[in-house]
Amino acid sequence: MSADHHDHPPYQAHHFDSMEQQNQSSMMGMWLFMAQEIMFFGGLFAAYMAYRFSYPAAWVAGASTLDVNLGFINTLVLICSSFTVILMVMAARKGSDKGIMGWLVATMVLGAAFLGIKYVEYTGKFDHHLFPGKNFDTHYVMGKMAAHPEKYAEFKGMGIDWVHELVGHESHDHESGDKHHGSEDDHAKEGAHGDAGDHGDHGGHALPADATAPLGIALYFGLYFAMTGTHALHMVIGIGIGIWLLVKTKRGAWCSEYHPYIEYFGLYWHFVDIVWIFLFPLLYLI
Amino acid sequence: MSEAKKDHHDDHHDDHMKVYWLVFVGLLIGTVITVLASKIKLGGYMDVTLALAIAICKASLVLIFFMHLREAARIVKLVAAGTFLWLIILLAYPVVDIASRYWIAVEPGWLNPHAELSGPADTE
Numbered sequence: 277m278s279a280d281h282h283d284h285p286p287y288q289a290h291h292f293d294s295m296e297q298q299n300q301s302s303m304m305g306m307w308l309f310m311a312q313e314i315m316f317f318g319g320l321f322a323a324y325m326a327y328r329f330s331y332p333a334a335w336v337a338g339a340s341t342l343d344v345n346l347g348f349i350n351t352l353v354l355i356c357s358s359f360t361v362i363l364m365v366m367a368a369r370k371g372s373d374k375g376i377m378g379w380l381v382a383t384m385v386l387g388a389a390f391l392g393i394k395y396v397e398y399t400g401k402f403d404h405h406l407f408p409g410k411n412f413d414t415h416y417v418m419g420k421m422a423a424h425p426e427k428y429a430e431f432k433g434m435g436i437d438w439v440h441e442l443v444g445h446e447s448h449d450h451e452s453g454d455k456h457h458g459s460e461d462d463h464a465k466e467g468a469h470g471d472a473g474d475h476g477d478h479g480g481h482a483l484p485a486d487a488t489a490p491l492g493i494a495l496y497f498g499l500y501f502a503m504t505g506t507h508a509l510h511m512v513i514g515i516g517i518g519i520w521l522l523v524k525t526k527r528g529a530w531c532s533e534y535h536p537y538i539e540y541f542g543l544y545w546h547f548v549d550i551v552w553i554f555l556f557p558l559l560y561l562i
Numbered sequence: 563m564s565e566a567k568k569d570h571h572d573d574h575h576d577d578h579m580k581v582y583w584l585v586f587v588g589l590l591i592g593t594v595i596t597v598l599a600s601k602i603k604l605g606g607y608m609d610v611t612l613a614l615a616i617a618i619c620k621a622s623l624v625l626i627f628f629m630h631l632r633e634a635a636r637i638v639k640l641v642a643a644g645t646f647l648w649l650i651i652l653l654a655y656p657v658v659d660i661a662s663r664y665w666i667a668v669e670p671g672w673l674n675p676h677a678e679l680s681g682p683a684d685t686e
Contacts, residue, residue, distance in 0.1 A: 319652075
């Protein structure tokens, strides 16, 4: 680094006394941004807390429509991506551009895998009419409730008294019951749509005429889509920033002493992982 | 860079890698524990409290080790700590509020074990 009248590295801005001060300042700025993000998500989590304790039956019913296995896999995917991010930052600190790009690509691939699984989950929700709005329909939810009515035994006065009468007559899982094969074929012949959403999920038992979904079920799904949708949007933005960083790295923007955006991208990605660490138990494991 | 400095640098990185591997495995185990803990039904508010406690542990691992809070400047630690204090207040106070409300639509036994069905209007 040639130094005519400058005795500091070229990437040190003039209003800083030292690189240490510059690094601390910009790191603090990044953390202030993340504080804002925590406020952003915190509002959604606060709404979740308020409504979960106001409508507990709806929360149990809503969570029963989610696939815990997919959520579990997604959690593992994100934890692995956090690990690849750390390896990327280590490569940057060693000054290895190849290492940065390799681990950055690995991180983005894992992020894309997460979004792919989210896509599968979302299309399932749309097919079952669980997106709040014009086509919102609670048949699927009620079917899930009828399959495990004992989970709702403690909830009274939430508009689901019909479920309490099903306790003791509950159907077996349709994978294990052999007497349900007949109804499975019937449903298959009816086709995937427009058959009022029974789909044999409760083993072919018809829902009673007075069956209603619990109070607040649309709130659960509204929050589900708001929270996971905002999270997924952050993943998409993260992957976009990652592509930009790939280009910058290829052009040789970093050295082992100075690679701020790699570090901040790492922090951003870890933050998105932390949000999911909270989303998974709160939405899926009720 | 001299040979000696290079070795010290690599040792430094190896130490860090060990910690990162440990945290990574810890997070994976924590996820399994989260799922297993959800099968235990403690009733009332304890289920979500347990789930949140495990999640907070996992998040702390990510924050302190993966996000380098351990070696950050004090001002950065202050920002992080202040933000989480803010978040805890935002989440805890409404829960306390809602948990202590009177529920007219709900029969006694859930959320309000000492309630009468008739509601507060009777006391006027």
